[in-house]
Amino acid sequence: MARLPVYLRALHALQDRGVATVSSEELASAAGVNSAKLRKDLSHLGSYGTRGVGYEVEYLVYQISRELGLTQDWVVAIIGVGNLGRALAGYGGFASRGFRVAGLLDADEQIVGQEISGLTVRHIDRLEDVIGEHGVSIAVIATPAAAAQGVCDRVVAAGVTSVLNFAPVVLTVPEWVDVRKVDLSIELQILAFHEQRKAGGPDGAPRLDATPAALGGAPPEPVQYVEAAE
Amino acid sequence: MARLPVYLRALHALQDRGVATVSSEELASAAGVNSAKLRKDLSHLGSYGTRGVGYEVEYLVYQISRELGLTQDWVVAIIGVGNLGRALAGYGGFASRGFRVAGLLDADEQIVGQEISGLTVRHIDRLEDVIGEHGVSIAVIATPAAAAQGVCDRVVAAGVTSVLNFAPVVLTVPEWVDVRKVDLSIELQILAFHEQRKAGGPDGAPRLDATPAALGGAPPEPVQYVEAAE
DNA sequence: GCGACTTTGTGCGTGTATTCACAAAGGCTT
DNA sequence: AAGCCTTTGTGAATACACGCACAAAGTCGC
Structure with a gap:
């Protein structure tokens, strides 16, 4: 569960x-x-x-x-060392639960070679080497959306069977590979949905679970929903 | 939904x-x-x-x-500007969906005053001011676990009714406040659980949902989780 | 040692989510 | 215009998750 x-x-x-x-x-x-x-x-x-x-x-x-399965070590590689990748590399909650980050990889030459949280960032070209050398079984994808599927295909081909995906795309994988997705903006959207419900739905329907508490809320400005690639 | x-x-x-x-x-x-x-x-x-x-x-x-509710703007404050807070502040997926980050707050004097993604980090003491000035309705908590409940109480008292919590604690809030939790290590633990299942349960029991044959793909080799020596 | 009390483990009813399968509805071709 | 073909929208069946409530089981006080 x-x-x-x-x-x-x-x-x-x-x-x-x-x-x-x-x-x-x-x-x-x-x-x-x-x-x-x-x-x-x-x-x-x-x-x-x-x-x-x-x-x-x-x-x-x-x-x-x-x-x-936390009584054994799990070897993790983090692909994509942007802001999020750095945050993940330094996150203490991994090491303390049996997850060992064995590799950091990035495509940006500026980032390759940097030392982050005790690990040297290696070039994405060495992905298969890093996975093989350390016996990585879980890959964390923190790349831009456009690169995610390609990286995913490569880690799967290299033998990884579990993927934690932070990129905002739905990854396609063989049936024996597990993927979990963490999407930061989806969580915010769900909050916005409930927030709107509290204030009265989009059709002006009366809120069902109104609270007596005084809301010092923001006067919502009318808006356009502009979309941008990520 | x-x-x-x-x-x-x-x-x-x-x-x-x-x-x-x-x-x-x-x-x-x-x-x-x-x-x-x-x-x-x-x-x-x-x-x-x-x-x-x-x-x-x-x-x-x-x-x-x-x-x-994405046809209106939602004003967000990020509390805790560590690695994760920085990653969130720079995340493009927010702005593109009507979420406007109006404030970054931290308790560390070293961080206060820094400019990150076009915003100046302000001291946590000014939390109520920032929330009031900008009409923040959603708070993102990216502080250490120990500080999270205290920060949460303050943002709620200041009128925030939705909280996105990245700290690894269960927050207690009044009934009219929505909380969503994103826990990075929990996602990895769930992957580890499934990974273990594939290899045969903790008691060595044969997996119940083993795939008999992989259609159109290489079958996964029998996996071993060797302790990687360096 | 025995009875009262506490807490687990679970049978059962209820409500919700998921999926199948198909009729209704619209477009497209002739 | 008429019939064929595609796709939606939804009734119905199924599976699942949840929570109540209670019997079984064990502890603790006397």
Whole structure:
């Protein structure tokens, strides 16, 4: 399930606070989900709780990590070292969960050779070498949209079977390859949609879940929706 | 629906290629979804297709933009100008869809005053001023985890009703505030989970959904996750 | 050792999402 | 103008996710 990482994070937070045992109610609250759902999720991996007491934090951390495959190292390459690629390279949340960034690649000669977060950026021409040398199994694509599919084809040909795509395109891959997409502007668009709903829909329909709170909101200016390539 | 932004992107790509009309089958394929689902989604906003022909791209773009609230400007503030905040500030996908970044804020004196993507970073102490002056309605939180809840409380108190959270914590907000979370490491963990499944579960159990044969492609070699020695 | 209390694990009803399949509707050709 | 062909829009069947509520199971106090 896609919620396990969230539980895992909450459990780590509890561990840091020295909590040894936790009930489904508490953990669900910390993770922001329903307690029955949490119990059902956990029971799907086996019975790791003690009735009347709860779950032992450390044991649960281990079981979830094991289920997610975090008890082994995953070797990652980041392709595209722009602003986003740099942010990803320096993101501490990777290393602490068993993800090791083994390569940074870019097509820009200005960037190739730079040292970022302890790694030297290599030229995209060496993509296959880097993947082979380090046994990369997960590729992170942070290139411009136009380059993404080409890069994707190459990493797949080189043996990568999981791709995390930050470029705003739908990637086409063979069936045995998994792709997950993170799209920053889509998230904002979804927020805008809900924001608009709060203020009354586009057709002026009365808002269904109006809040009593006073909104010091922005007077929305009439606008054109200009489109630009990315 | 959360899929509308994906359709919108696909439509924009078609527009750039000069395509005037598109069938549900083509658009669904470009967006990576089932065509019946796409038609049902679109019919939910009204009947904008022509039977026997398809949908007029430009008209559909307008209707979806309108539904999503992209025909008006949304004013955004980015709090936390680390690597990620910088990447977000420079991300072209925002401006092109009606999102205007009106403020960059950080607590680090070293960063305050820097000019990034045409904006001067201001001190977090001025958060309420910036929100009020520009009529910010969406806040993007790109701070360290420890600071996120505090910042969130402040932006909410200042009148913001939508929050896009990049910090790895579950934010607590009043019921009238929408929060969306983007978690980079969670995406990688989900990939690792599937990757592990392909190779046989954590207990070595045979994979249940193994693909018997790959049509028109090289079958994946039996994968091993060797610890890469350097 | 026993009973009361707490908490898990899950059966079940409900609502929602997804997909199939087809009739209705429009264009296009002759 | 009439019939054929394409594609939409949607009824119906299916699958899935969610959450309530409760019995089973274990702990803790006495």
